[in-house]
Amino acid sequence: MIPINDRVSIDERELEFEFIRASGPGGQNVNKVSTAARLRFHVAGSSLPPDVQSRLVRLAGRRLGQDGFLTLFARGERSQEANRRDAIERLVELVARACEKPTPRRPTRPTAGSKKRRLESKRKRGETRASRSRPPRDDSHD
Numbered sequence: 287m288i289p290i291n292d293r294v295s296i297d298e299r300e301l302e303f304e305f306i307r308a309s310g311p312g313g314q315n316v317n318k319v320s321t322a323a324r325l326r327f328h329v330a331g332s333s334l335p336p337d338v339q340s341r342l343v344r345l346a347g348r349r350l351g352q353d354g355f356l357t358l359f360a361r362g363e364r365s366q367e368a369n370r371r372d373a374i375e376r377l378v379e380l381v382a383r384a385c386e387k388p389t390p391r392r393p394t395r396p397t398a399g400s401k402k403r404r405l406e407s408k409r410k411r412g413e414t415r416a417s418r419s420r421p422p423r424d425d426s427h428d
Contacts (some may be wrong), residue, residue: 290381294338302326305366322361325373330354342384
């Protein structure tokens, strides 16, 4: 079990690892050894609480595929084990962020001053627009 916090943990059997060749510079090691780790985690089929799952889906963004799997790539280290640990650490950080309940927004009332300023700016804007129109016709010159 991988602990996230005191109430949430991830079973290691829920993680799927695949090791692939890393791209980029690195000489012979990159060309011969599959050190880059791809971690796949099925969010909906996991043992995470439903509220954490829904927040994790929002946080994952494009890392979450159509199949419901969260995919993380770790290719910064030279060994499989180091990349595996890096991928797990990043998953733990993501799930820990999903465990934090957002504080609900409490709507506040506008202050008297802000209401006054808003109405004043509306009045000025109306006067500006009214001044752009043609003056009213004077039909009293007979």
